[in-house]
Amino acid sequence: MTEAADPIIRVRDVTVQFGATKVLNGLDLDVRRGEILGFVGPSGAGKSVLTRTIIGLVPKLSGSIEVFGIDLDKAGKAERRGVERRWGILFQQGALFSSLTVRQNIQFPVREYLKLSQRLLDEITIAKLVMVGLKPDVIDRYPSELSGGMIKRVALARALALDPELVFLDEPTSGLDPIGAGDFDELVRTLQRTLGLTVFMVTHDLDSLHTACDRIAVLGDGKVIAAGTIADMQASQHPWLRSYFHGKRARAVVGSP
Amino acid sequence: MTQQIALEGGPSLERIARGEGLALCASGSWTARFAPALERLVAEAEQIADSKPNVSIDVSGIARLDTFGAWLIERLRRNLGQDGAEARISGLSTNYASLVDEVRQVGTAELPPKSGLSLRGPIEKLGRTMYAFFDDIVALISMMGAVLAGLGRIVIRPTSFRLTSTVHHLEQVCWRAVPIIVLITFLIGCIVAQQGIFHFRKFGADVFVVDMLGVLVLRELGVLLVSIMVAGRSGSAYTAELGSMKMREEIDALRTMGFDPIDVLIVPRLIALVLAVPILTFLGAMAALYGGGLVAWVYGGVDPEAFLLRLRDAISIDHFTVGMIKAPVMAAVIGIVACVEGLAVQGSAESLGRHTTASVVKSIFFVIVMDGVFAIFFAGIGI
Ligand SMILES: Nc1ncnc2c1ncn2[C@@H]1O[C@H](COP(=O)(O)OP(=O)(O)OP(=O)(O)O)[C@@H](O)[C@H]1O
Numbered sequence: 113m114t115e116a117a118d119p120i121i122r123v124r125d126v127t128v129q130f131g132a133t134k135v136l137n138g139l140d141l142d143v144r145r146g147e148i149l150g151f152v153g154p155s156g157a158g159k160s161v162l163t164r165t166i167i168g169l170v171p172k173l174s175g176s177i178e179v180f181g182i183d184l185d186k187a188g189k190a191e192r193r194g195v196e197r198r199w200g201i202l203f204q205q206g207a208l209f210s211s212l213t214v215r216q217n218i219q220f221p222v223r224e225y226l227k228l229s230q231r232l233l234d235e236i237t238i239a240k241l242v243m244v245g246l247k248p249d250v251i252d253r254y255p256s257e258l259s260g261g262m263i264k265r266v267a268l269a270r271a272l273a274l275d276p277e278l279v280f281l282d283e284p285t286s287g288l289d290p291i292g293a294g295d296f297d298e299l300v301r302t303l304q305r306t307l308g309l310t311v312f313m314v315t316h317d318l319d320s321l322h323t324a325c326d327r328i329a330v331l332g333d334g335k336v337i338a339a340g341t342i343a344d345m346q347a348s349q350h351p352w353l354r355s356y357f358h359g360k361r362a363r364a365v366v367g368s369p
Numbered sequence: 370m371t372q373q374i375a376l377e378g379g380p381s382l383e384r385i386a387r388g389e390g391l392a393l394c395a396s397g398s399w400t401a402r403f404a405p406a407l408e409r410l411v412a413e414a415e416q417i418a419d420s421k422p423n424v425s426i427d428v429s430g431i432a433r434l435d436t437f438g439a440w441l442i443e444r445l446r447r448n449l450g451q452d453g454a455e456a457r458i459s460g461l462s463t464n465y466a467s468l469v470d471e472v473r474q475v476g477t478a479e480l481p482p483k484s485g486l487s488l489r490g491p492i493e494k495l496g497r498t499m500y501a502f503f504d505d506i507v508a509l510i511s512m513m514g515a516v517l518a519g520l521g522r523i524v525i526r527p528t529s530f531r532l533t534s535t536v537h538h539l540e541q542v543c544w545r546a547v548p549i550i551v552l553i554t555f556l557i558g559c560i561v562a563q564q565g566i567f568h569f570r571k572f573g574a575d576v577f578v579v580d581m582l583g584v585l586v587l588r589e590l591g592v593l594l595v596s597i598m599v600a601g602r603s604g605s606a607y608t609a610e611l612g613s614m615k616m617r618e619e620i621d622a623l624r625t626m627g628f629d630p631i632d633v634l635i636v637p638r639l640i641a642l643v644l645a646v647p648i649l650t651f652l653g654a655m656a657a658l659y660g661g662g663l664v665a666w667v668y669g670g671v672d673p674e675a676f677l678l679r680l681r682d683a684i685s686i687d688h689f690t691v692g693m694i695k696a697p698v699m700a701a702v703i704g705i706v707a708c709v710e711g712l713a714v715q716g717s718a719e720s721l722g723r724h725t726t727a728s729v730v731k732s733i734f735f736v737i738v739m740d741g742v743f744a745i746f747f748a749g750i751g752i
C-alpha cells in the first residue's frame with residue numbers, strides 16, 4: 113500500500129474484538145484528502161464495525177486512529193467537538209431521530225453549531241433536500257412516514273447539513289432505485305469537486321465503485337487485503353476479488369466478459 | 370465609490386459602481402462557518418442595491434464556497450432579479466458552477482407554512498381526548514375478545530399453548546418481582562401498624578390495631594399495592610416490548626408468517642401476569658402482616674402470641690378470599706391495558722414513551738375503578 117502524502121484518516125494496526133472473535137485484526141488504512149474511497153468486502157466482514165471504530169463508537173483493543181491529524185483517543189472534549197463539526201455520517205440504517213420531522217432532523221446539527229435565522233435554515237434545508245433528490249413537500253413528515261430510500265436520502269441530507277469536509281457513508285445506495293443511485297453517485301462527485309469533500313463509502317454497488325470511487329479498499333480476514341484503483345482491483349489475482357469484479361454482476365456492469 | 374462590508378478573515382461583499390449599474394464583488398470564504406455573517410452581508414446588500422437597475426454579482430474573488438454560500442449568492446441573485454432589474458453572476462469558476470447549478474433548482478415558494486397557535490387548538494384537543502376515551506374502551510373490549518378467542522384456541526388445541534414463553538414471562542414478572550414487592554409491603558405493614566397504634570392508644574384500644582391491619586391488608590392493601598407495583602414494573606415493560614416490536618415491523622413479520630400476535634405475544638404474557646399477581650399478593654399480604662406484627666410487638670407492646678390470637682378472632686377466611694379473588698382480575702386489567710397500548714405505538718420513539726406512560730396511568734386507574742366495583746359487589750353479597 114502506498115503512503116499517502118496527506119491522509120485525512122490514518123488507521124494503524126487496529127484490532128477490534130467482540131467476545132472471542134476478532135472482527136478487525138491489525139488493520140491499516142489511509143484515506144487521502146479529497147478522494148472518494150470505496151470500501152468493499154463480504155457481508156459481516158466488519159466494514160460497519162471499522163466505520164464505527166473510526167468515528168469512536170466502538171472501542172478498539174489496540175492500534176491508533178487519526179482523523180484530520182488528531183488522535184481522537186488523546187483529544188480533549190473541545191478538540192473532539194471540533195472534529196465532529198467537520199464530519200458527517202450516514203448510518204447503514206439511517207438513524208434519523210424518529211420523533212423529529214425531516215425539517216428538524218436536518219436542522220438539528222445546524223442549530224447546534226450556527227446561529228442562523230429560521231428563514232435561512234429552512235432554505236438551506238430545502239436546498240439539501242433538493243440536492244439529495246427529494247421533493248420539498250416531505251419536509252414536515254416524520255421518518256416513519258417515509259419510504260426506505262427516502263430515509264436514506266434524508267439521512268444523507270442530515271450528514272451533509274453542515275457541509276462537512278469528510279463524510280462516512282455506510283451503504284448509501286442500497287435501497288435506492290438504479291436511477292436514484294446513479295444521481296447519488298453524481299451528487300457525491302459534484303460535492304467532492306466543489307467542496308473538496310473526502311468520502312469514505314462502504315458499498316456493495318459495483319456501479320458506484322466504477323463511477324464514483326477514486327480508490328477502492330477491500331476488507332477480508334480483519335485486514336485491508338487490497339487497495340487501489342478499479343483497474344488494480346480487476347487485475348488482482350485474489351480469489352475473492354476475482355469473483356467480485358469478474359462475476360456475473362460485474363460483467364453486466366462493465367459490459368465485457 | 371467603494372464601500373466595503375468586510376469581516377476579518379471571513380467573507381466580504383464589495384459594492385462597486387460600474388457605469389449605469391452596480392457590481393457586487395464577493396470574496397473570501399463563503400462557507401457554513403461564516404453563515405451568520407454572510408446572511409447579514411446579503412441582507413444589507415439587498416437593501417442598498419434594491420434601487421439600482423442592472424446589478425451584477427462578481428464571484429471571482431471567492432476563495433471557498435459551499436452550499437450555504439452558494440445558496441446565499443443564489444438568493445441575492447433572485448432577490449435582485451425581481452421587479453424588472455437584471456442580475457447576473459459572473460466570474461464563476463467551473464468547479465463552483467455545478468454547485469450553484471444544484472442550488473438553482475431550489476424553489477423558494479415551496480416553503481410550507483407552519484401552523485400557528487390559536488384558541489381552537491386546546492378546545493379541539495379536549496374534544497379529541499374525550500373521543501379517544503371511548504376509543505380506548507372499545508380497544509380494551511376488543512382486545513379482551515381477541516384474548517378470549519386465543520384462550521379458546523388453546524382449549525381446543527392444547528399443543529398450541531406456548532409454555533416456554535409463558536414460563537419466561539412468569540420468571541420476569543413474578544420471581545424477579547418478589548424481593549421488591551415483599552420489601553415494600555413489609556414497610557407499608559410497619560407504617561400502618563405504627564399509625565394505628567399511635568392513634569388507637571388515645572382510646573386505650575391498642576390491640577384493635579390487629580383487626581385493622583388484618584382486614585386492611587388482606588382485603589385491600591395487599592392487592593392494591595401489588596397491582597400498582599406490577600402496573601409500573603411489568604405493565605410498562607410489556608408496553609415497551611410490544612411497542613418497540615411494532616416500531617420495527619416485527620409484529621407485521623410475525624403476522625405474515627402466519628402467526629397470530631395474540632397467540633404468540635399476548636396470551637403468554639397475560640397468563641404469566643394472571644398467575645403472578647395472586648402469588649405476589651399472597652406474599653405481599655404475609656410480608657405486610659409480618660411487618661405490622663413486628664411493629665405491634667416492638668412499638669405497641671403486643672407480643673406475637675397475643676397478636677396471633679387476636680388476628681385469628683379478627684379475620685375470617687372471607688377477607689383473604691376477597692383479596693385473592695380480586696388479584697387475577699387486576700392482573701388481567703393491567704395486562705390488557707399494557708398490550709393495547711403496546712400495539713398502539715406508532716413509528717417514533719416519542720410515541721413509545723407516550724404509550725408506556727399511558728399504559729401505567731390507565732392501568733392504575735382501571736385497577737382502582739375495579740377495586741371500587743368489587744367493594745360494592747362484596748358489600749352487596751354481604752362479605
Ligand atoms: N456489537 C456487536 N457485538 C458483537 N458482534 C458484533 C457487533 N457488531 C458487529 N458484530 C459482528 O462483527 C462482524 C462485522 O459486522 P459488520 O456490521 O461490520 O459487517 P459489515 O461488513 O458491515 O457487513 P454488511 O455488508 O452486511 O453491512 C459481524 O460478524 C457481526 O456479527
Ligand SMILES: [Mg+2]
Nearest residue numbers: 159160204282
Ligand atoms: Mg454494514
